[in-house]
Amino acid sequence: MVQSKILVIGAGGVGSIYGWRLQIGGAHVSMVCRSNFRTIKDVGFHISSKKYGDGSFLPDMVYSSAKDAFEDDQKYDYILVCTKSLPNIMNPADVLKGCKFAEGTVIVLVQNGIGIETYFHDAFPQNRILSAVAYIDTKQSKDGLIEHGERNDLSFGLYMPNKLEFYTDQNRKMCNDLVDCFIAGGAGAKVSENIQRERWFKVIWNSSFNPISVLAGGSNSTELLNMDGMENMIKDTMLETISIGEAVVKMPLSNFSNEEIFGMLIYPLRGRVPPVYPSMLVDFENKRPMEHEVILKNVINYADELGVKTPNLKVIYQLILAVESKYLK
Amino acid sequence: MVQSKILVIGAGGVGSIYGWRLQIGGAHVSMVCRSNFRTIKDVGFHISSKKYGDGSFLPDMVYSSAKDAFEDDQKYDYILVCTKSLPNIMNPADVLKGCKFAEGTVIVLVQNGIGIETYFHDAFPQNRILSAVAYIDTKQSKDGLIEHGERNDLSFGLYMPNKLEFYTDQNRKMCNDLVDCFIAGGAGAKVSENIQRERWFKVIWNSSFNPISVLAGGSNSTELLNMDGMENMIKDTMLETISIGEAVVKMPLSNFSNEEIFGMLIYPLRGRVPPVYPSMLVDFENKRPMEHEVILKNVINYADELGVKTPNLKVIYQLILAVESKYLK
Structure with a gap:
């Protein structure tokens, strides 16, 4: 060789x-x-x-x-x-x-x-x-x-x-x-x-936990999941990304049901020791730029192009931009 | 007398x-x-x-x-x-x-x-x-x-x-x-x-500018309105509150068109000197409780009861709760 x-x-x-x-x-x-x-x-x-x-x-x-x-x-x-x-x-x-x-x-x-x-x-x-x-x-x-x-x-x-x-x-x-x-x-x-399908599957977690951890006052996974109603909001946000990804790759993003996906991506983080500090949260805490363009904006662009509604991601993206612009200034 | x-x-x-x-x-x-x-x-x-x-x-x-x-x-x-x-x-x-x-x-x-x-x-x-x-x-x-x-x-x-x-x-x-x-x-x-109609009209501004100013990294009105896309998000959020209020009071909240409402509630704040610091932002900066129950939660409760969709307010409320829980802790 x-x-x-x-x-x-x-x-x-x-x-x-x-x-x-x-x-x-x-x-x-x-x-x-x-x-x-x-x-x-x-x-x-x-x-x-x-x-x-x-x-x-x-x-x-x-x-x-x-x-x-x-x-x-x-x-x-x-x-x-x-x-x-x-x-x-x-x-x-x-x-x-x-x-x-x-x-x-x-x-x-x-x-x-x-x-x-x-x-x-x-x-x-x-x-x-x-x-x-x-x-x-x-x-x-x-x-x-x-x-x-x-x-x-x-x-x-x-x-x-x-x-x-x-x-x-x-x-x-x-x-x-x-x-x-x-x-x-x-x-x-x-x-x-089908690497794009895998890429979309991974962005389910990244497009939700990453920006939400920043916007929720800078909260790690344990803090997030201990807040009333937050797990449901994370799920709703994940479902948006799943819908967009499915419209793009023209097939389900995995062979799992949504509940099974939550079982893989969310439930193991309940009370996990140590908690997960998503990369955007680490960037936020270090006042470094966050990867919001490829993790949120490009996802939203596909949604708009394909006519998929994604209200949560849009609000989240807008707020992330605002937060970043304040600390990068 | x-x-x-x-x-x-x-x-x-x-x-x-x-x-x-x-x-x-x-x-x-x-x-x-x-x-x-x-x-x-x-x-x-x-x-x-x-x-x-x-x-x-x-x-x-x-x-x-x-x-x-x-x-x-x-x-x-x-x-x-x-x-x-x-x-x-x-x-x-x-x-x-x-x-x-x-x-x-x-x-x-x-x-x-x-x-x-x-x-x-x-x-x-x-x-x-x-x-x-x-x-x-x-x-x-x-x-x-x-x-x-x-x-x-x-x-x-x-x-x-x-x-x-x-x-x-x-x-x-x-x-x-x-x-x-x-x-x-x-x-x-x-x-x-019809005081409830007036109350709903006032909450159009409060339910949008107030929490968004906090979530957008602590931004006053000028900072908010200088951010790309933020004015549109504020408008979308206002439109949600307008829809909910109209469903509750069973009539339009005012005699103005939505664009006229924006002309009263948003446009005068563009570049206003001094900028407006919404009360929730002041509470946030002083680590005091915010009025999110009566300004957001009770509004969302009506939406749910009357079947009006309000995705922006739901995300915003959830994030405000999270931010407050972090600083009141």
Whole structure:
């Protein structure tokens, strides 16, 4: 097997865990680190993981910008983009601006939300894009210090904006090679036959718990679910996202009933120790931009386009914008 | 004309201005002051008013509790209740708990919101209740120091929970006497033939600007209206309240079109100097309870009862409850 060359952009909780496991799985892993560049270049990452135990991770190469990563005509098989998607702040594809890479290089987008691929497809129309949905519980508590939980699973599929496209043998192999890399590194990975459906399923939780935790006075999952009536509002909001997603992917988002979905996404959080602090809540508390465009706005845009009513998401989105504009000012 | 004896309960911005003008108009005015009792007893109110100029107001009698105001078998023609209505914190009628007053004493409720009369009607079924809607811009900036703007108008009408009731000559006279007192004191006052309609009209603004200003990161009117999309959300929320109110009073809430209503309630606030800080926002900033029960919950209850959809108000109410529970904790 030829060693895959992988560039990871975004050296936070998600990027570092994937880089680490891919290197352990045998890949050559380069990383673009911004705020934590000095630390990672000098000593790498210290990782405390419930799934893998403690470890340290020194990438094969560390760069302070994506441009530097291509300076000496470096070639990569896969570029993993693990940054937040904030199209209202900057074009998400600008993380690769000015980088010259071959048409064969595959861009793997490990990002939450809906419509995240369009920005990269517009900027790099020749490159194949893998749309990835990550199920991972990880955060960088300080520069180079990563805390990881029990879970590390990834689904991805070829982004096919053109309905006439299909999986060629070459594309199948490209996907399977990446799956093999992850699995060799002990991560769960699979090719999804309908990645958009999985993406929509994931946004059910993100579009409800994330913004509501911020708007409810900054409340974690336990605080939210202890408030009278809040669980019902979360459910109503989830049902809106489910309706929109179903209209988009033209099939149910899962094989589960709504009540079973609540049983997966809500009930386990009742009194969970420790409580969940949704990523938007963490961003809010740190006065950082929130991913409301891809998690709410792009969802609402589909609703409007397809004539699906979504009053809760609209109010929630409007209020999130307002809250953010106050603290980013 | 016999001098009216009036007891004002709630010595904040509203109670003090009404007490002042009623005294100037010739009434005997007693006041129940709680937190500011010492100051008012000693030196009275200092009032800075754009409408009336500066002045000071020493009530004829000052009491530290409603009970004291009835101690020596005092009689009152009218009891003006100018406290906030917070039925989720305590029964609003408890401000008169243990007070013995004659059946002829009229309770005048100068409070915002819907359903505020029921608490007093249940507690004092023998007494007539006047439901009053105040149009006044006033606040107590510190104990005994009152700032008042340009406006001081009051509409009121007999609370008639029983559809068979009507204005007797005696009731007409009782209302007109109070109007005369206010007008003698330079306040605008009138008897409304449909006070519930006016009450609903006023709650159009209160149920939208008030909670939204809190949820939008604590934003005043100018900040709100400068945010993309926020004006539309406020309008949608107002339209919900209008629909509910119309279903309750069984007629339009005014003779104005919706666009004319926006022209009265929203457009004048665009860039207004100084901006408006809705009362819930002030309560939020001072970590005091907000009047969400009578301004939101009782409105939503009517919607549910009458089958009117009100998604915005439901989300807004739920989030306001959450925000309050966090800071009151």
